[in-house]
Every structure is written in structure tokens, then in C-alpha cells.
Amino acid sequence: MAIARKSGNRHAASRGRRGTRRDFLGTAAASGPLLLPLGQALGAAANERLQVAVVGLGGRGSAFAVEEGWSSVRQQTGGRIAALCDVNKQKAAESFQRYPDVPKYEDFRVMIDELGSKLDAVVVATPDHVHAAPSALALRSGLHVFCEKGLTRTIQEARTLAELTVEKKRSTQMGNQAGYNERVIETVWAGRLGEIQTIHMWGGPGAGPRQAPTGTHEVPDYLNWDLWLGPAAFRPYHPDWMRHAMWRDFSCGHPGWWGAHLWATLFKAMKIETLWPIAKQPPAAGAKTVKVTAECCEVCDLTFSNASIVHWDIPARMDLPPIRISWYSGGREPEKRRRDFLRELFGKHPTWGRLEDKRWSNWVGNLWVGTEGMMYTFGHGDTLVEIFPEDKFLNIGNPPPALPRPLPGRFLRGWVQGIQAGPVPMGCFNAFSGPFTEWYLLANIATQFPDKTLEFDPLTCRIINHADADQKIRPAYREGWTL
Secondary structure, three states, X not given: OOOEOOOOOOOHHHHOOOOOHHHHHXXXXXXXXXXXXXXOOOOOOOOOOOEEEEEOOOOHHHHHOOOOOOOOHHHHHOOEEEEEEOOEHHHHHHHHHHOOOOOEEOOHHXXXXXXXXXXXXXXXXXXXXXXXXXXXXXXXXXXXXXXXXXXXXXXXXXXXXXXXXXXXXXXXXXXXXXXXXXXXXXXXXXXXXOXXXXXXXXXXXXXXXXXXXXXXXXXXXXXXXHHHHOOOOOXXXXXXXXXXXXXXXXXXXXXXXXXHHHOHHHHHHOOHHHHOOOOOOOOOOOOOOEEEEEXXXXXXXXXXXOOEEEEEEEOOEOOEXXXXXXXXXXXXXXXXXXXXXXXXXXXXXXXHOXXXXXXXXXXXXXXXXXXXXXXXXXXXXXXXXXXXXXHHHOOOOOOOOOOOOOOOOOOOOOHHHHHHHOOOOOOOHHHHHHHHHHHHHHHHHHOOOOOOOEEEEOOOOEEOOOHHXXXXXXXXXXXXXXX
């Protein structure tokens, strides 16, 4: 099975593409809806389908490349797998074998250079540190992009993808599955909880202190180690580095993994994205800053703290007053403080007062505290919703609808609709997922500078009161890699 490895001229093709079937799709979306049923034609002619490349085929990525399934590209989009790319032939083997006639690559840059004019879209499911580079190159080449959560490892990467979405007018979406819960947001917007005073979130301990792996290891013959590292600083191969979720250089930690699910609803409900510029624009006079402060049991340069508490202080926006949102991560002190806080809140609610109740020990959750009531959500933000005191909210029915609903039962919520007809998907990079990612990644920076209140300006994308923290927004890419 041949896999392309040459580097070639990686950017010439994206600078000077001739007219393609993808141009037709974009023109159609701009001039009027291209309303074609999923599973039927999506291209310029009736017998064409959406041509999708998948980058990253281990773990979540493999689920996109199956013939049938809840995240199958074929089943979810009605399109076809047109190219596959992975640096690890062992992890990609099953997907590669499933599509014997589909071109296969190690380097996404080569793939887009050689096949870009024949593609419509790219699904990116690599480790976090290589989310932004293929997404950005695909957008610059005129491709629609679906990228798994967490969207990016750094704040600057998220800003770049948001700006490219606006510039290239492509359909983009982050893969946090449920997106946000419309009914929860509409409950808040309808005023049923009164004014939301605070929101408390919990879950997700980090790895704690770790030393860099040592010792000499030979790179397996099935792995292109240089491409696996991508834009990250070079280091000798060690299998422990590939446990990428624990390392700051390769992961966005709990905020990007579970926070991308659990916090999207509150970010939308609290209208926090309105503090961010949706399109490129100069800084506004008197711009508002988001303040973030962390308390940590230890500072970990290579990994994430085992236990920490992070507070976001959000300024007034639109019709909403300032609010503090707090995240309790891990055990020990954060766990004790979270439990003490819940005990105090729930003491007058008998069904919530028992420590043995699962709702006390659930490892992820959000508690919304309003002047008229409280609400509990967990999981993907739509797994369970309870409002209490229970007797006050019995039989109140659903709130009035205020948000559009994407196609039911579709994992790629709104993304294909955006390709077909041009509406903005609920998780698009510019209007939602990019600002949301910037916001939650502030937690990772704050835990490197505990007990210091960092002030982030969403308009300039800078931490304006701490130069070292600001540098974490835009760390250097390795030579030979660009964003």
C-alpha cells in the first residue's frame, strides 16, 4: 500500500487554483440555497457527491471512515471518502484497508496540494496540537472544514481559524457532538431562573507533575515521528510523548476535551461570544476584558495541574450583567470546596442533600445559580437538566423557541447544511467555536500563573497585563511549519 511522503510545493496549489467543483458549491451557496437531500447529489452535477478527506484515523478519526455509524462521513453527509491521511500506518491500517482504491497520505500538506481541487471538505481528527495546521491549510485552499474538539491547542490558532472562516466563506464546525443545548439556553433567556448570578463547573483532573521522558527509543517503522510532532518543538522519539492528552505541548487538556462539551451551552446562554469580534476589525475604544484567575496545588510546565480552581470574571455584555464562572478541577482542595459549596446550597433541598446521591459525585457537571432558582446540567450539557426547587418548576413546559434546530440525529450538526445552503452552523469557527475555544484555553494559561489575575482583550487577542502569559497565546511553531 503506497503512501505519499514527498513534500512538494505545499502552497502553490492553494494560491492559484483554477475553477473547481468546490467553487461551484461556494457560488451556489452564495447565490441561493443548494437544497439537496443528504445521501443524494451534493456537487455540480446530479451524480456527484461531497468529496471528503479525513486527516487522522486513530481513535475518533477512525469513526469518520466507517461505512455506517453515528459519525460516519458517508452516512452523516451523503458524501464519500475521497482521501485518507495519517502519520501512523498501524493506527490507520483498518481504515486504509476499508478503502483500497482511495489515495492515502502521511502528510496532509502533500494531500491538499495534490488533491485539493478534487476535494470539497476535510475532517480533522489528529491529536490537538495538529488540529490547526491542516484546518488552516484546508480553508486557505477553499475547503470546508470539520475539526474535532478541542478545536485548537492555542488561542492564536483559534483566532486564525475564525478569521479564515470569515475570509474564505467556508462552512466550519467543531466536533463537540451536541454543540450546545438549545432548551437550556432558552430556559435561561426566558428568565425562568431569574438573573444568573454565578455558574460553577467541576470535573477533569490533570496528570499532575511529570518529568520529560528519557532514554533512547527507536522510532517504529509504522510511524513518521517528524510529522507526528508537526508544529511542536522537536524532541527525540519516546512512546510516552504519544500519551498526548497529558502534555501541554500536545493537548488542550480538560477544557478542550470535556469542557468543549460541558461548557458550550453556558458560553452561548451567557452571550459571552458577543465580546469577541466575529470578523476582522480594529479594536474598539474602551474594549472590555475577560479576567481569569487560577488557584493551583502545583504549577506544571509540561503537564496540567492535578487540582486547580479557575475563575473567569466576565464583564457586562448586551443585556446581561457581569458574572463569575468558576471551574473546580481534580481532587483534594477543589473537591472539598466544591462539595462544601454544594452542601450549603442544597441543604434545604432534601433530595439533593444526601452525599451518597450520584448527583454529588458525578465527575463532571455545571450548576447555574439564579435569583429565582438553580439548574444542574452534566455530560454533554444535554444529558440531564434539572431545575429546583423541584416543586416550583413542576409542569412548566418547554420555554419558547429562540434558536434554530439543526437536522435531527446528525452528528455533523449544521456543517453539511452550511455547505449546501450557506447558513452558519451552530459550531462554526468564527461566530462560536473560535471565541469559545479562546475563552476556555485561558484556563490553561492561568494555571501556569496561579494567583495572578490575567486580563484578556478579545478584540486584540492579547493578555494586556502580563507579558509572559501573553506569550502563551502565540507560542512559536517549529521551523518548516506555519499557521
